[in-house]
Amino acid sequence: MKFGRRAFLQFAAGAVGGTLLSPLPWKLVDDASIWSQNWSWRPSPERGPVTRKASVCTLCDGGCGIQVRLVNKNRAISVEGNPRHPVNEGGICPLGAAGAQFLYAPYRISQPMKQSKKRGDATGFKPISWDEAVGELQKKLSNLRKAETPHTVAAITGHAHNSMQDLWQQFFTAYGSQNLFTMPSHRDSLQGAGLLALGREAPFAFDLEHASFILSFGADLVEGWGSPGRMQTLFGKWNASEAEGAAVKLVQVASRCSMTAAKADRWIPVRPGSEAALALGMAHVMVKEKLYDASFMQDHVFGFEDWTDTRGKPRQGFKSFLMAAENSLEAASQQTGLEAPRIVDLAREFAAQNHAVAVWGGSGGNLPENTYHDLVFFALNVLKGNLKPGGMLSLAATVPLGELPQIRGDETARKGLAQKSADQIGDEKPSLTGRNLYAFLSLVAQAPPYPIEILMIHEANPAYGLAGKQTFEKAVERVGWMVSFSSYMDETALLADIILPNHAALERLDDVIGLPGSPLAYYAVAAPVLPPRLNTRHTGDVLLQLARSMGGSVGEALPWKSHEEFLQERVKGLAAAEGGAVFEESPSDWGKVKVGSTPHRNYTDGAGLWKKLSAGHCWYDAPRDPLQEIRSASGKIELAFQTLDSKGWAVEKDELYLPRFALQAPSGDPKEYPLLLLPYRMSSLSYGYHPNPPFMTKTVWDFVLKGKESFVELHPGTAQSMGLKEGDRIILKTPGGEATVRVHLFPGARPEAVYMPLGLGRKGYDAYIGGKGANVNSLLDVQGDPLSGQGIAWSARAQLKRLG
Amino acid sequence: MSEQGHKQGAVRFGMVIDLDKCTGCMACSVACQAENNISFREDESNKLRSISWMEVFYLDNDQDYANYQYTYLPRPCMHCDAPHHAPCTFVCPVNATTRDEENGIVGHIYPRCIGCRYCIVACPYHARDFNWWDPAWPEPMEAMLNPEVSPRMRGVVEKCTFCHHRLLKARAKAFLEEQDLYEVTYMPACGEACPTKAISFGNLNDAESQVAKLAKDPRAFRLLSKLNTEPKVYYLSKHEWVRKQGDKHFQNSNGNKRG
Numbered sequence A: 001m002k003f004g005r006r007a008f009l010q011f012a013a014g015a016v017g018g019t020l021l022s023p024l025p026w027k028l029v030d031d032a033s034i035w036s037q038n039w040s041w042r043p044s045p046e047r048g049p050v051t052r053k054a055s056v057c058t059l060c061d062g063g064c065g066i067q068v069r070l071v072n073k074n075r076a077i078s079v080e081g082n083p084r085h086p087v088n089e090g091g092i093c094p095l096g097a098a099g100a101q102f103l104y105a106p107y108r109i110s111q112p113m114k115q116s117k118k119r120g121d122a123t124g125f126k127p128i129s130w131d132e133a134v135g136e137l138q139k140k141l142s143n144l145r146k147a148e149t150p151h152t153v154a155a156i157t158g159h160a161h162n163s164m165q166d167l168w169q170q171f172f173t174a175y176g177s178q179n180l181f182t183m184p185s186h187r188d189s190l191q192g193a194g195l196l197a198l199g200r201e202a203p204f205a206f207d208l209e210h211a212s213f214i215l216s217f218g219a220d221l222v223e224g225w226g227s228p229g230r231m232q233t234l235f236g237k238w239n240a241s242e243a244e245g246a247a248v249k250l251v252q253v254a255s256r257c258s259m260t261a262a263k264a265d266r267w268i269p270v271r272p273g274s275e276a277a278l279a280l281g282m283a284h285v286m287v288k289e290k291l292y293d294a295s296f297m298q299d300h301v302f303g304f305e306d307w308t309d310t311r312g313k314p315r316q317g318f319k320s321f322l323m324a325a326e327n328s329l330e331a332a333s334q335q336t337g338l339e340a341p342r343i344v345d346l347a348r349e350f351a352a353q354n355h356a357v358a359v360w361g362g363s364g365g366n367l368p369e370n371t372y373h374d375l376v377f378f379a380l381n382v383l384k385g386n387l388k389p390g391g392m393l394s395l396a397a398t399v400p401l402g403e404l405p406q407i408r409g410d411e412t413a414r415k416g417l418a419q420k421s422a423d424q425i426g427d428e429k430p431s432l433t434g435r436n437l438y439a440f441l442s443l444v445a446q447a448p449p450y451p452i453e454i455l456m457i458h459e460a461n462p463a464y465g466l467a468g469k470q471t472f473e474k475a476v477e478r479v480g481w482m483v484s485f486s487s488y489m490d491e492t493a494l495l496a497d498i499i500l501p502n503h504a505a506l507e508r509l510d511d512v513i514g515l516p517g518s519p520l521a522y523y524a525v526a527a528p529v530l531p532p533r534l535n536t537r538h539t540g541d542v543l544l545q546l547a548r549s550m551g552g553s554v555g556e557a558l559p560w561k562s563h564e565e566f567l568q569e570r571v572k573g574l575a576a577a578e579g580g581a582v583f584e585e586s587p588s589d590w591g592k593v594k595v596g597s598t599p600h601r602n603y604t605d606g607a608g609l610w611k612k613l614s615a616g617h618c619w620y621d622a623p624r625d626p627l628q629e630i631r632s633a634s635g636k637i638e639l640a641f642q643t644l645d646s647k648g649w650a651v652e653k654d655e656l657y658l659p660r661f662a663l664q665a666p667s668g669d670p671k672e673y674p675l676l677l678l679p680y681r682m683s684s685l686s687y688g689y690h691p692n693p694p695f696m697t698k699t700v701w702d703f704v705l706k707g708k709e710s711f712v713e714l715h716p717g718t719a720q721s722m723g724l725k726e727g728d729r730i731i732l733k734t735p736g737g738e739a740t741v742r743v744h745l746f747p748g749a750r751p752e753a754v755y756m757p758l759g760l761g762r763k764g765y766d767a768y769i770g771g772k773g774a775n776v777n778s779l780l781d782v783q784g785d786p787l788s789g790q791g792i793a794w795s796a797r798a799q800l801k802r803l804g
Numbered sequence B: 001m002s003e004q005g006h007k008q009g010a011v012r013f014g015m016v017i018d019l020d021k022c023t024g025c026m027a028c029s030v031a032c033q034a035e036n037n038i039s040f041r042e043d044e045s046n047k048l049r050s051i052s053w054m055e056v057f058y059l060d061n062d063q064d065y066a067n068y069q070y071t072y073l074p075r076p077c078m079h080c081d082a083p084h085h086a087p088c089t090f091v092c093p094v095n096a097t098t099r100d101e102e103n104g105i106v107g108h109i110y111p112r113c114i115g116c117r118y119c120i121v122a123c124p125y126h127a128r129d130f131n132w133w134d135p136a137w138p139e140p141m142e143a144m145l146n147p148e149v150s151p152r153m154r155g156v157v158e159k160c161t162f163c164h165h166r167l168l169k170a171r172a173k174a175f176l177e178e179q180d181l182y183e184v185t186y187m188p189a190c191g192e193a194c195p196t197k198a199i200s201f202g203n204l205n206d207a208e209s210q211v212a213k214l215a216k217d218p219r220a221f222r223l224l225s226k227l228n229t230e231p232k233v234y235y236l237s238k239h240e241w242v243r244k245q246g247d248k249h250f251q252n253s254n255g256n257k258r259g
């Protein structure tokens, strides 16, 4: 690989000779001289022609178009935004821009590994061959089927919006287990909200491309909400100078002066967690002053007026509930800490604006919210008539990909599927939608309904990313055998018994289904940009291999020869379906795609569509008229959730059927723990599956991370009252755990709160990543959502003690 | 700028950064590191030792809670256009750092640099960093080095070059296509990456260019303009408190340098 000095000088001579004819070669000559010096440290990467390969980023669900600069088509030097891609229009986020650092990360797992010592001992991993690794997994899986206990196999995956997730689902159903879980996401609670309000388990989508007034209830719009690429691009447009066109107004409601709050036209500071109370207060004002869309409510909404449940019992509707004492202006004022006239003004302003929309979802919109609160913010949009055609809110349009084959399912699979999933015991209320990862883990740790023999982890890092102290570790102690498919030696992989490493993102084929938060239908294929560097294997191919070798109905359900063929089949189905087109116009035309527009189809068959998609283009279709998408019992938008009855949730109190303020106070005695700990998100700290790459860590301020210590933000007044100064070392203690951190005085902090960034405190990896700061997740309090039962972790009670 | 009396060509490359658009996402800084082979170390939190050509600063308005505001200020090299010399080029005893009067870019010729660090002291913008150590990349990461930019050795100073190699590439291309070399413009890596399109770049001497127009925007200001360094990096902000701080050193209410 080393490029000898002589050969290099020849190459340089060629290059310089060519450009010497141009008038300004000195700098290049200068650079060439340096590259050719004989300093002992001089790195000598292989040289060659530089090309660009377009693809789609899969480091998050944002769906950005990228192009990777390559030397000799096999050495990635940088990742850029694709200027022709409509989501990010050539821009890129810092994580995407640093993406190649994951490819060349020292902590990548270079081949299959097996733990030979105790779990968690990094020195115990011994290399094994792929045949041995897959063979062992296959043998174990087959034995569990032979023993008629396929339900004792579980998996946790990180992505919910790609075909790999569907492949996992197909595998689990054919195999005979219900225990497939995904890492928590705001999509979980939004799907529950969609089900209750519209009869559709789909997340809401916002037409921010056409909004003129954006009222954000704690939504971290610029930190990376939904699709960070889309949001950053939009933010630039909202702040176009007068010469460049009309500006859009952004109002941020939040307890902390977050990046979005600082960049908003107005920041409305409220008590932590009280955003939904403000929305209800505004709804109260809008109803009282008749500022809502009355004809829309009349024609399209059920449960605004009083209603009768299926058992004939009269029930209170949302309208009169808003007039109840608990939803009075005074109540809202007290809960939010805002003066009543400000709430009235904001309600009037929101009502008066033409294209106003309310958005929500903190922590980058990536963690589940209280479902009642999702429904409160939704209801505020309904009052505004935002679900009308041309309105600002709809359901994310679905992508008509090819269906997977019907699963015949043998006797063993039927038996396995007849077992309840391990997150449900006894006669608790059935979960509204999906699986409950936190319930699963705490049951496995304490009183599992049955043992979990095999736990597989794919593109997820629950040991780092889940809230609560050792939530995952405690469960793993009771798991028979743990399999990781991670490309990285992360906190979770470290606990595995065997590792079957996946290719890294830029090396593997993947797809992106849907653009989070956007009403358009979106589909993209992430073609690999360079061949795999290490002895890794695509997890999709491993799953297919396992199914093939098990044969029978499992093999039949996953008939594809490779993961690539599987994706091509799905794309063939997309090509055969009605509607949609590949986006080949100028990115600025993206905003012209509206409800009712019919994209001009520009492919004839699956192969043609595949070719365009694997060249980095995306498929799209117009948003749907939300009123046509409603599948609720009443056929209307339901603000009284009668679906709860049909789901076996009959409840007594009327208000439990309505959007309401249902803040769950975190555990702990406020006297012992006087402060509230709240996590916050920075766009320069990656808090998900991918750790912070060194390029990003360089940009982290020294009042966020200094050496091995991270800082918490305290209001200067709060700090003073506790005798704390900038930089003081403290122990931050919550009922769940404690961490040593330092104090940073931040006037944008709510005086009763202490704030800690997400994304620090990783363990292991390499010296550039591990051991930097404290992990806020492990300090947070996990509570069950009153509706969905899903774990929410928005805060914890906290006390601070000065050290030394 | 002609009244400054120094010889100059028709081209004056400059940058305009719209702080109203900038979200402090740091993509510019990351893209600059990847483009320019900027080395990194295990611990980058000692900002006096950390090498960063595009550093994002944090400014606040010194108010409390409900009235608190802050903004981000990405700071590349200002490529000062002051007559005859930029502060750094003036003090360099060995002509290692010079301004190319043909296009206004202040360059740094590493093999000439003797590491005396006078230029670091002279630069009022903290735009220059010193290589205290040999750069070392964790083994496989060397593969990411961009062949168009040389890495720097221990003992020399480095700073933002306005991605000068991109200009050379653009001119080489124009030359081969027999086009006017002085019409050529290009986009540095930071501006290309910026997801909010906060960064514009071009020829300030071309009245029709976006940068020339934006530099005349009523929101425009330059850093420490009272020093008469004539930066070719302009900032835009609608907030008066931000524009005012353009003439102060970056200090926050606690008195510690942020960034």
Ligand code: SF4
Residues within 6 Å of the ligand: A057, A058, A059, A060, A061, A062, A063, A064, A088, A092, A093, A094, A095, A096, A097, A227, A228, A229
């Ligand atoms: S926003 Fe997400 S998809 Fe876009 S570049 Fe960043 S990580 Fe990739």
Ligand code: SF4
Residues within 6 Å of the ligand: B031, B032, B033, B035, B036, B053, B054, B076, B077, B159, B160, B161, B162, B163, B164, B188, B189, B190, B191
């Ligand atoms: S112009 Fe180039 S060298 Fe300067 S900050 Fe931007 S990317 Fe870095």
Ligand code: SF4
Residues within 6 Å of the ligand: B017, B021, B022, B023, B024, B025, B026, B027, B028, B029, B056, B072, B074, B193, B194, B195, B196, B197, B198, B199
């Ligand atoms: S990339 Fe753009 S938005 Fe992000 S910090 Fe840099 S200038 Fe600001």
